[in-house]
Amino acid sequence: MQHFERRRDRFDLFNNMESAAVNICFPLELPDYRPWCKEHGLAPFHVFLCAALRATLKIDNFRYRMHEGEVFMVDRLTPSFTVINEHNDLNFAMFEWSDDVRTFVARGIAAREEASNMTELNLRYRALSPREAKHQVFVTCIPWLAFTSIQHPTATLASPDIPSLAWGKFRAGAPGELVLPFSVQAHHGFVDGLHIHQLAQQIAAELNAIMSTSPQ
Structure with missing residues (x-):
């Protein structure tokens, strides 16, 4: 929290705006x-989700949250993401974190299947306490679209303290690379453009780190 105290005046500036x-x-x-x-029989979406969430935990600015008017820092995440069901209605999947990529992927797939087989809205997150609910990063994937902008819903415009990530349709990049549209929304009192750049670099680093290992 020492780093946050250095920017508390910036936090106060943006937090007092209609939308931060x-x-x-x-x-x-x-x-x-x-x-x-x-090669390893792992779903690309879930491997990318693992890399993206690992990356957010490596950058302090994406770990700040607000609860009852106080700023605190999360040290773990509860992974969650959007899915669609058989009626093409949105639902939410949530599962327990694992540091092991194969276990992370397996839990993510199980959560996806559970949520996509529901007709009603999955309200498991309502079982979390208000502070526990802060241990999330909101994630959505729109694989059909190479979008160029997006607006994420927020419960309170003035307090978008839980970051939102979205990504879209993959395309080939330079040899050995791929490119996808990516969106980051966060509280400007915590996160600046530099930190979003750092997050992008860290996601690539996490993918390289994952590929340097052979999951059991």
Whole structure:
């Protein structure tokens, strides 16, 4: 929290605005990790989700949250993401974190199947306490679209303290690379454009780190 205290005046500035959100959409350049996923029998979406969430935990600015008017820092995450069901209605999947990529992927797939087989809205997150609910990063994937902008809903415009990530349709980049539209929304009192740049770099680094290992 020492780093946050250095920017508390910036936090106060943005937190007093009608909307404190900063939202940047950009083409995210990544190593093409899909052949590695195929080799190891792992779903590319869930491997990318693992890398993206690991990356947010490596950058302090994405770990700040607000609860009852106080700023605190999370040290773990409860992974969650959007899915669609058989009626093409949105639902939410949530599962327990694992540091092991294969276990992370297996739990994510199980949560996806559970949520996508529901007709009603999955309200498991309502079982979390208000503070426990802060241990999330809101995630959505729109694989059909190469979007160039996006607006994420927020419960309170003035307090978008839980970051939102979205990504879209993959396309080939330079040899050995791929590119996808990527969106980051966060509280500007915590996160600046530099930190979003750092997050992009860290996601690529996490993918490279994952590919340097052979999951059991």
